[in-house]
Amino acid sequence: MTPPDAPHNRWSDLDRPPLNATALRRGLLKPEGLWTSLDIVEATGSTNTDLVARASGGGLAEGAVLVAEEQTAGRGRLDRSWTAPPRSGLFLSVYLTPGDVPAERWGWLPLLAGVAAATGLAQSAGVDMALKWPNDLLVTIGGTERKTGGILAERAGDGVVVGIGLNVSLRAAELPAPHAGSLALAGAVSTDRETLLRAVLRSLEQWYVQWRDANGDAAESGLQAAYAAGCATLDRTVRAELPGDRTLVGEAVAIDGDGRLVLATGDGLQEPVSAGDIVHLRGEEGGLT
Secondary structure (H helix, E strand, C coil): CCCCCCCCCCCCCCCCCCCCHHHHHHHHCCCCCCCCEEEEECCECCHHHHHHHHHHCCCCCCCEEEEECCECCEECHHHCEECCCCCCEEEEEEEECCCCCCHHHHHHHHHHHHHHHHHHHHHHHCCCCEEECCCEEEEEECCEEEEEEEEEEEEECCEEEEEEEEECCCCHHHCCCCCECCCCCCCCCCCCHHHHHHHHHHHHHHHHHHHHHCCCCCCCCCHHHHHHHHECCCCCEEEEEECCCEEEEEEEEEECCCCCEEEECCCCCEEEECCCEEEEEECCCCEEC
16 A cells, blocks of 8 residues: 555556556447547546537547546536545546437436446446436445446537446445445455446447437337336335425336336326436335435
8 A cells, every 4th residue: 555645646556557548449449339539537527527528619529438537526416526536436428429319318328328337337347236216326235225336418519428437446434425335345356447447338339329229219229128127216115306396205116218217106196207316215214225
């Protein structure tokens, strides 16, 4: 372990080596593939902010990937901050232009990214992943669900920037919140970030192409069923904290064709939720998970 007064450099934590951009480009950038460029920066405020700025300026090709070794102002939903030690996670954004897919179906992209990330990480890290609607990645540590990743999608230029943040090697003392987790703490068989990044991007390409070829039809592409199968929110009582300070409590019974969470409320009605903060409840006291 590096002494606390030692100068920081890219090899200062030997358990967390830097990513090899050359090797990653060689493995991921193919002539007929989705990914067209891959850049790695040592540190930035937010990869999403940077890629949105590039896309908004025009000329950014679909399939651009931006990865940061450290994010100093990473953002989640509702402008929540996302920070972690250098090289302790995966912090990346990709630029997608769904083209002929109807714009009303683009709302599936963050859910698609969740399915892709969960699938890729389950295969490469050997950890069971679950999805918390709409955009959290969960692992189980000591019998408790913990958030280990999040997804943020933003319109930019002619497409969408999708950001993924994932805690990989964070130790217990480094966790930013009691409900946070990491792949390492969940017993991952591999925390090699290059292996994990390749797996996530290949899975994302596979799901995106499948969804795009189905013209964004989540049912036809298999995306709707895959998301529902991996969603830890379904079949649970949840509290939805909605825009306008409105709160709704009910059982999460389905993901509809528009990617909305359908809640069955106490009055026998079913209400779709398209945006909001979802809290998993335990029992009548509503313990948070």
